[in-house]
Structure formats: structure tokens, C-alpha cells
Amino acid sequence: MAKIRIGHGYDVHALAEGLTLRLGGVDIAHAKGCVAHSDGDVLVHALCDALLGAAALGDIGKHFPDTDPAYKGIDSLVLLREVTALLDRHGYAIGNVDTTLVLQRPKVKPLIGTMREALAGAMGIGVDDVSVKATTTERLGFAGREEGVAAHAVALIEAQ
Numbered sequence: 096m097a098k099i100r101i102g103h104g105y106d107v108h109a110l111a112e113g114l115t116l117r118l119g120g121v122d123i124a125h126a127k128g129c130v131a132h133s134d135g136d137v138l139v140h141a142l143c144d145a146l147l148g149a150a151a152l153g154d155i156g157k158h159f160p161d162t163d164p165a166y167k168g169i170d171s172l173v174l175l176r177e178v179t180a181l182l183d184r185h186g187y188a189i190g191n192v193d194t195t196l197v198l199q200r201p202k203v204k205p206l207i208g209t210m211r212e213a214l215a216g217a218m219g220i221g222v223d224d225v226s227v228k229a230t231t232t233e234r235l236g237f238a239g240r241e242e243g244v245a246a247h248a249v250a251l252i253e254a255q
């Protein structure tokens with residue numbers, strides 16, 4: 096039987112007026128966007144950390160340091176592709192992933208299908224193996240006050 100491993104990822108970015116909001120590889124029309132060295136795609140960052148964690152290969156900050164100008168403004172889907180390739184080089188295939196966005200606004204439900212397709216494409220797996228969910232925090236905490244966005248992710252990988 097294939098050896099199955101699990102990983103978990105979590106990320107937060109602050110929101111600020113006038114920045115682009117990109118979540119799950121999709122640009123979303125909104126007054127605020129994530130403050131970040133990269134494109135600030137908190138969902139993709141949490142997912143990268145879940146995948147790296149499953150393989151015990153460190154975290155996104157180790158592989159793509161935010162002090163490196165090469166990653167300034169980078170499309171986080173490029174990072175997700177690199178993480179997928181890194182896992183492949185270590186003999187791991189991605190099984191399925193499940194993610195949760197935590198934000199008060201905007202409503203992202205209509206975009207979830209597009210996000211799943213973008214993430215699945217970057218990881219080279221089927222859309223059925225990629226789950227994206229979203230929740231508010233009932234206006235509680237930093238997400239509820241629209242000061243930031245959080246994302247959680249879990250991933251299963253299999254040793255080939």
C-alpha cells in the first residue's frame with residue numbers, strides 16, 4: 096500500500112485599500128487587497144505550506160524567502176507549481192487537498208469553481224481532488240473587522 100502522509104498549512108495577510116485581492120489564483124474586484132511581498136494569495140500560501148508540511152520539507156518562507164527580490168509580486172501559482180515539482184522530485188504525488196478561506200467580505204462563493212480549477216491546474220491534479228471553502232467569522236476578530244484574510248489548508252500526499 097502506498098505510504099500516505101498528511102500536512103497542514105495556515106497563513107494570514109493584512110488587508111489594505113487600493114491593493115489587488117487575489118485568492119486561489121483568481122483576481123477579485125474589491126476595495127482592499129492583501130499586503131505582501133508576493134501577490135499576497137493567502138490561500139495558495141496555506142496550500143503550499145500544507146504540501147511542504149506533508150513531505151516534512153519546511154515551509155514556504157524557507158523555499159521562497161520574502162527578502163528575495165525574485166519573489167517580489169510573484170504569482171503564487173508559480174510557487175505552487177514549484178512546490179508540486181519539489182514534491183515530485185522527492186517521490187511524492189499529491190492525493191487531495193482541502194482549504195478554507197476566512198474573510199468577512201467579499202463573498203467568494205461564485206469564484207470557488209474558478210479557484211479550484213486554477214489550483215488543480217497548478218498541482219496537475221483533478222478538480223475533484225481540490226476543495227475550496229469559505230467562511231466569515233461573524234464579524235469577530237481581525238477577519239471580521241476586515242483587517243485581514245486567513246486561510247487553512249490540509250493536504251494528503253502519497254509516496255510513489
Ligand code: MG
Pocket residue numbers: 106107108135136137140
Ligand atoms: Mg503568505
